[in-house]
Amino acid sequence: MELNQIIRSIQSKQSEISSVYFVGCGGSKADLYPGFYFLRKNAKKLIAGHFTANEFNYDTPAAVGEHSIVITCSLGGTTPETVKATGLAKSLGAHTIAVTHDPQSPLTKDADYVVTHGFHESYSAKVSKPTKVLTLAVEILNAFEGYNAYDHFIEGVGKIYDVIDEATELLLPQAKQFGEAYKDAPVIYVMGSGATAEVAYSFSICLLLEMQWINSSSFNSGEFFHGPFEIVEKDKPFLLLMSEGSTRPMDSRALEFLNRFDAKTTVIDAKDFALLNYIAEDVVDYFNPILIEGVLRIFAEQLAIARNHPLSKRRYMWKLSY
Amino acid sequence: MELNQIIRSIQSKQSEISSVYFVGCGGSKADLYPGFYFLRKNAKKLIAGHFTANEFNYDTPAAVGEHSIVITCSLGGTTPETVKATGLAKSLGAHTIAVTHDPQSPLTKDADYVVTHGFHESYSAKVSKPTKVLTLAVEILNAFEGYNAYDHFIEGVGKIYDVIDEATELLLPQAKQFGEAYKDAPVIYVMGSGATAEVAYSFSICLLLEMQWINSSSFNSGEFFHGPFEIVEKDKPFLLLMSEGSTRPMDSRALEFLNRFDAKTTVIDAKDFALLNYIAEDVVDYFNPILIEGVLRIFAEQLAIARNHPLSKRRYMWKLSY
Structure with a gap:
């Protein structure tokens, strides 16, 4: 159905x-x-x-x-x-x-x-x-309730998968670089805003904690300046997921701060994939997490390769009951 | 008013x-x-x-x-x-x-x-x-809408502050022990459930990241087994906030796992302060975060003392604009 x-x-x-x-x-x-x-x-x-x-x-x-x-x-x-x-x-x-x-x-x-x-x-x-x-x-x-931008949304769904598959093909060099640069990181912080906030969360708890056993935390870019930013110092590893649309100013402000204090920062930016060329502006907010989660996967894969630690490796899951 | x-x-x-x-x-x-x-x-x-x-x-x-x-x-x-x-x-x-x-x-x-x-x-x-x-x-x-347990709630508000001030007096030895045990921790994970979930969050982002510059993450106890638990190994530092009431089974299950694999675990448990002696069962869920946040403060203070790093110390806040 x-x-x-x-x-x-x-x-x-x-x-x-x-x-x-x-x-x-x-x-x-x-x-x-x-x-x-x-x-x-x-x-x-x-x-x-x-x-x-x-x-x-x-x-x-x-x-x-x-x-x-x-x-x-x-x-x-x-x-x-x-x-x-x-x-x-x-x-x-x-x-x-x-x-x-x-x-x-x-x-x-x-x-x-x-x-x-x-x-x-x-x-x-x-x-x-x-x-x-x-x-x-x-x-x-x-x-x-009715939704004015319904047609724009449905059009977007028809395009987003191709955008992702094309983007991932181009991203391999950048993903390899990420894997090499972060392979010995003692901790990695992940940030995103708006509808993308829990892509940061899942990359942190699933890809990093669960599949790579790397210490990690995530937070909403809007929360960064209300506590977490005090952990920033030179070379502190961050991964910033930048969205197109409404909440982008929150991501941009965080990026400016990370650069100002020389954190080790990797940015995955929906703008780099020209998301607005494919998706109407009034619905773009909701396609950011789809695109970014899609392309993030190869960053996880390249990190796993650089660390010689397969994404399927577990200490507990599938091995015991809990 | x-x-x-x-x-x-x-x-x-x-x-x-x-x-x-x-x-x-x-x-x-x-x-x-x-x-x-x-x-x-x-x-x-x-x-x-x-x-x-x-x-x-x-x-x-x-x-x-x-x-x-x-x-x-x-x-x-x-x-x-x-x-x-x-x-x-x-x-x-x-x-x-x-x-x-x-x-x-x-x-x-x-x-x-x-x-x-x-x-x-x-x-x-x-x-x-x-x-x-x-x-x-x-x-x-x-x-x-009307709320059946309103009187129980108002009675609870009349009692909770005294419970906290009495509890903090008794907790100093345990808080000192926490400060000594965690002062060199490279990372501290904090967990809680139900209404207490964001007490874990604020202890992580404000007390640990912001005020102590200790790497930290937090998550809902209910999420622990869906990613984060793979980071557990012997002596991994955890702080578990255990609630009375509805969501306690989630906290208990996490505790059992932490103990089974010898994580370094400190528990702040609402039950230890006999919360149900003061607060009616049908509203106890909502007093957990009040009590636990109240007593947690002395754990932060003792950690700061053990580390010789005052809670008021900042790298950026109050020092520059951002």
Whole structure:
């Protein structure tokens, strides 16, 4: 079923939707963020909530019920907390949509609707997950409140994957350079703003902490000057994700400071890929995280190669129960 | 004006409030979190949003208007981004409440209502800021939707400060031990769950990064097993903030794992201060961050002493413009 058909199907059963919850863990939680961010920004009546799955399970919002849509997300569809959240949401009468790579996975058991996405085929396929969640959010807004820039958004979805696959081809030299320059970093800080904030978060907790065992933290570029910037000194390793659009001034201000004090800074900038040549200005904010997460993958891969530490290496995951 | 009178005054001007935004930067953003968390959990109709101030300024939610209450917060009342947010909210017709230590500060200029709080008098005074923001959130819910546990909450506010001041007196030996044990730590990870999640965040970005120049990150205990836990090895420094109530199982599960792999773990546990002896079970979730932030201060102080690095020491803040 197409994404707009899913939302129309929900609308045919329940004409009054008052809340939308985005529920997942780790990288999947981060992949839900652009959709959440979009609704929080643009909805005038809908409540939008974003949760790590067990917080949703243990301290469920009072508003979850038959007037809610709950979107859960898990790449393999087996994350126990998210599977549980889907069942809980359904038991409370919510309309449940599971987003996963595996249509047969446990996540889909209590889902009214299942959205599957690619992953292994290409760099752009790896971000079909956040793109589909974002599209669901746009369809929900359009259906229940109306959204003026809907056509611009749908046009953008038709172009963003090609932009990513072309960008990653050109980026290999820069990614190799990043891998060499950061391979011995004792810590790496990652920053982003707007809808891109949780791309910084997921790169920090999944790619660096989990897959590379490198100490790391992330924060919103807007928070940088309210604490974190005091850690900056010469050669301190930073990775700055710069967005086109509304929140770019926050990223630019952070970059100026990092350069002023000679931090070791790598910038991934949506502007470098001419994002506005492909995406209309009134929706560009929401495509930044898709593009940047897409191209970031090769930076992680090159870091893994430079460190001789495969991205699939784990201490605990897949090895023991916890 | 008492906090309930402020909300009654808003209600007399506008009987339909549909959204409440909590806007601030850094430590003040974190101090807004328990109030936001409370509304997000308990409101059935109200939209609750939580923003770093410049994200609110640059990408203002479409719902901000005459049916909104915007609560801004800045200790000294001079944070430029938050001052700007207050003015922006007012210009959009929102009802603005400024929460600050200084009633004459720029933050109050565009505020319809000003809430002042203590800070220097005692450990409990340092958390009167989040307590008052939380109380505003409770008053808003009670006024516009009703809140069954209102009396329990107000009783709790009458007790929590004494709990904190008694607890901090007893904690000095443990705090000294923490200072000695962590003084040479290359990085410190901080975790908490539920309403306490951003106490972990503020301890990481303000006390550790800003005031001690120690590398640090924080995350929700519920996210620990979805990336961050792979960084755990013997003697890895962790600080775990354990809450009473709904989300405690998330903290307990993280603790079990940290102990299993011999991380260097310090636990600040609301249960150790018998929080449930003073606070009713149906509101205890929201007092965890108040109590834990209150007692954490002496851990920061003792770390500063052990490192001979005063909490007031800065590289950039107060020294240059940025």
